[in-house]
Amino acid sequence: MKKYALALVALVLTFLSSCGGVGKRQSAVNQLERGMTKDQVTALLGAPRNKSVQEDGSETWDFSYMDLLDRHLRVSVTFFNDRVTKYDSHRTDHDHRDNQSPVIVTTPPAIPPQGHIPPATRGRGYIDSRVYEEEARAFELFLEDVRRIPFDDERIGFICSVARRSLFTVEQASRLIAPFRWDEQRLTILEALTPRLRDGYNAFRLIDLFSYGSGKERARQILEANPPIPWDYDPRSMGQMEEQESFEDFVRAVERQTWDKDKINYIRDAAQRNSFTVQQVIRLLKLFTWDNERLPVLEAVAPRIRDGFNTYKLIEYFDFQDAKQKARRILGLTE
Template sequence: MRRLNQALVALAICALVSSCGLTASNAIMKVQRGMSQEEVSQLLGSPDFRRFDNGSEQWEYTTAANKVIIIDFIDGMVTNMDSFKAIVTPPPVAVCPPNEIITVAPPSQPDHSGPHRPRHKAMNPLDFENLYKKVRSKAFKDDQLELLSVGVVNNYFTCKQTARLMSIFTWDDEKMKVLRMVSDRIVDRENGNEIVKTLDSLFKQDDARKILGIKDRW
């Protein structure tokens, strides 16, 4: 009888592990456009993070394998889902002696406006895709801009990549903030029209041309 009870406990544990594996790997594929929040909860459980703005709502899940799942709802119904591998950044390590204050002067901005500006290698497609998805996953514009300001440090971009980052935002003023943030790190300004055409306002287009050093409209 004791052996039978042990076998039943082992079987229950196996079933529990199997059900967890289903949630992590297969349940995501069952999320469909038009599902209700209750149906998503039955598949994935309660979200780790929840955001809402006006009539839209966003749920965020993080799996044990560091996969991030973003689900958007409008009026309680699924309208969009995105999943990607989270970028885990190790915490900085302090190396300064105790009680010692070190003042670090900010680096001077490199001059990229002249014909002999240095050439840098643009961000590789995989790292750029991770940055793009992380910025896009934020629910609020201020959070998106703040995350992007961190992501551009020590990275360089093509005009096409810059235009794609700008496309995350709806209004020209927000797009121009992105352009000013990235402008000193664009490696192929000769393709600047890729950026200009993302803007609707003719005035903003002219401002973008000035930033990129494009003299003529055509």
Template sequence: MKRNEWMALIVTSFMMMAVCLSAQAKVKKTVERGMTKQEVVAILGQPKLTNFDAYGDRWEYYKMNALTGESKRIVVGFDLNGMVVAYETKFWDNNTNSEIGNCNQRPAPPYGSGAGPDGPAYYGYCLDDASFSRLYNKVKGANFDDNKLDLIEVASIGCFYSCSQTARMMKMFTFGDAQLKVLRLMAPHIVDPQNATDIYNVLTFDSEKNKAGEIIRNSRPGM
């Protein structure tokens, strides 16, 4: 690779890392287990819809990102004491009229163990839609797979991702071995490993899915 191309790649990589670090710094609060309804309102505002059952209340929010064309449905679950016990996000691409993925749900993955409802939970926040879209487009615009992987590696120093974001990045690559390389880079920064089903669905072969399960478990000591 020519020297100028290497320099451009290095500069772009550090720019992406700066975007990620900046995005994380801007997020001062996120909904977490054990929060009260007042704390949730302070972060998300008043819910669009509410319902309840014998186990507690559920609040629903709907938000749209004009930059990406994605709508986001957020559901917050409370126990009978009014404390947060569940948080679910679903993304919907209005351009394709299809669901993109979930963040912070708790489906049981079909391969391996330890990443489902009974496994350890890792709470945090992933990149917001706009920041992830900038990163995604920058990686997509790189000329070669190796360049794409270099960008992901550097950006991941300061980024955290949802499983759906990781799956979208993996889909950029055609072959399973390259997709698994992406997962190795991003797995230590995934905030919702209980949603590993999104990642498994990207892969074609059972052997790849099993390998993905190993990567996710090995990236989280104690899983």
């Protein structure tokens, strides 16, 4: 009998050890961070129970743990481009002694997706229910275009030119800087992005991207020379258009104008109190036939574009090289 009891104890201990215990797994969950790789997550949590892939390319891993005390822990981790963008955990502890209600422990919400700032600070502008998601995807598309450029010098030049007409979060800046191997390359990009950081009070985190003391010191000097942009300043979103007027309503109002000159003036007036996405600007440019009509439209809305890192895509909507060059100057893509 004693031999069986010892075997049973050994079996229980083996089971608890294999499960790791919910408490031990919760400690591992607490070490999760946004930006981790899949290998790092696997090292912490083991293999997922389920995997799912969404249409936007993001992938979600689901983990589930249970121990002999009937404690349950469920974890969901979302990856984009093989990096953690979001994670949640749900833990339930059942206390059979007094039948108390389950205790639910949830990790703090992740930082909002890239490209987002709190709605209260955004102003009005032509924002519909899809804009927040579109802006998050817009940066990912820009990042893909950066990655497709074969040479480092060209990639750096592209990032610096786009930075003149956009704002970035510290996380976005980190994702642009980190792939480069040398501190000198990273410093060049940091210098271009720092004046355009929307959450500059977090910029000190970028110092850790530099390998050597001299690089870290130069990065610190660049950041100190550029005070953070106040939250109430954002050239994309200072508009005051009535909320009930959607962008589609605005386009129909432009189309009702009789002459092209009147359409251009109508857009100019709206641009004084609104902001636009690149896709919305494309819609406006397509309302006109000739480059000499599109250029004044672009000039009116260019300072009001929200996703400035995609403005280079507007160049293709002009027919002639002279107009394309003028469009680049309007967008700040050339000196």
